[in-house]
Amino acid sequence: MYTSIPYKIKVSYDRLHNLLDKIIDQRLKRRASGSCWTGDFLDVLLDHTEERGPDKLDHLDVNLLLMDLFIGGTDTTTTTMEWAMAELLHNPAILAKVKQELSVEIGSEKDVQEQDLSRLPYLEAVIKETMRLHTTAPLLLPHRAEADVQICGYTIPKHTQILVNAWSISRDTNYWDEPTKFKPERFLNSEIDFRGKDFAFIPFSAGRRICPGLNLGVRMVSLILANLVHKFEWKLPNAVEPKEMDMKDKFGITLQKAEPLVAFPVTRASC
Numbered sequence: 001m002y003t004s005i006p007y008k009i010k011v012s013y014d015r016l017h018n019l020l021d022k023i024i025d026q027r028l029k030r031r032a033s034g035s036c037w038t039g040d041f042l043d044v045l046l047d048h049t050e051e052r053g054p055d056k057l058d059h060l061d062v063n064l065l066l067m068d069l070f071i072g073g074t075d076t077t078t079t080t081m082e083w084a085m086a087e088l089l090h091n092p093a094i095l096a097k098v099k100q101e102l103s104v105e106i107g108s109e110k111d112v113q114e115q116d117l118s119r120l121p122y123l124e125a126v127i128k129e130t131m132r133l134h135t136t137a138p139l140l141l142p143h144r145a146e147a148d149v150q151i152c153g154y155t156i157p158k159h160t161q162i163l164v165n166a167w168s169i170s171r172d173t174n175y176w177d178e179p180t181k182f183k184p185e186r187f188l189n190s191e192i193d194f195r196g197k198d199f200a201f202i203p204f205s206a207g208r209r210i211c212p213g214l215n216l217g218v219r220m221v222s223l224i225l226a227n228l229v230h231k232f233e234w235k236l237p238n239a240v241e242p243k244e245m246d247m248k249d250k251f252g253i254t255l256q257k258a259e260p261l262v263a264f265p266v267t268r269a270s271c
Ligand code: HEM
Pocket: 068, 069, 070, 072, 073, 074, 076, 077, 080, 136, 137, 140, 141, 142, 203, 204, 205, 206, 208, 209, 210, 211, 212, 213, 214, 216, 217, 218, 221
């Protein structure tokens, strides 16, 4: 099944596959013993294995679906988080604005909660700008034409593999002013969103195959970033100046930082 992928990745996939098998088996035993239905995602999927009809899944379907979510949801969110933190440390004036927003809206005593996120427009702009400048999946995922199509005078034959360069789109000077600069302000008082209707900004893709984890991903990244900034001061190692930080990227399915970010958290009280 995974014959065309590198050996190291295959081993990780196999381990994840086995781990998920164990979790599914445990849950099946619990369900068979009559323990209560938790209503979580796994229970809902397993309910579909007991159905008859076109929606019926088997245990392999459940395993592979969960694997898809693990694979789709891990590198993407951690890479976005790392870039967002790196940009904030690289741009102290922007970091100060995020802190200011958090201090006014949340106050120093409280943690940031999910329901607070709608009151943090500057944080949201920082996350959008991170996804624009460091497009998490630069070529999205490969697609394939189901039929011959004509686009702008070009013929795309049926079965052609299509890669959409979302990275280059989000740096196109026809749509973006000073595209290589990190400027969250460009998203303030702007309608541009990443939900697939603005084709100049498609970090989650668009259309039927748009990332199904969009809402979860954005919430996770926003909540974690907000609390990291709100609860800690951050120091760079070896007295590196923010402007000297290495901000180069390394091409891959996800666009990682070439040099992993290293920074030390210091709790507010001990600063
Ligand atoms: C910042 C976070 C994330 C980003 C930037 C992101 C981005 C993307 C992109 C660009 C695609 C390819 C869409 C396409 O062109 O076909 C994709 C697909 C996918 N994502 Fe995400 N994603 C994120 C978080 C998540 C999370 C948290 C999950 C699940 C828990 C997830 C699950 C998936 C799955 C299952 C697919 C494949 C969908 C399909 O094949 O139709 N993603 N994501």
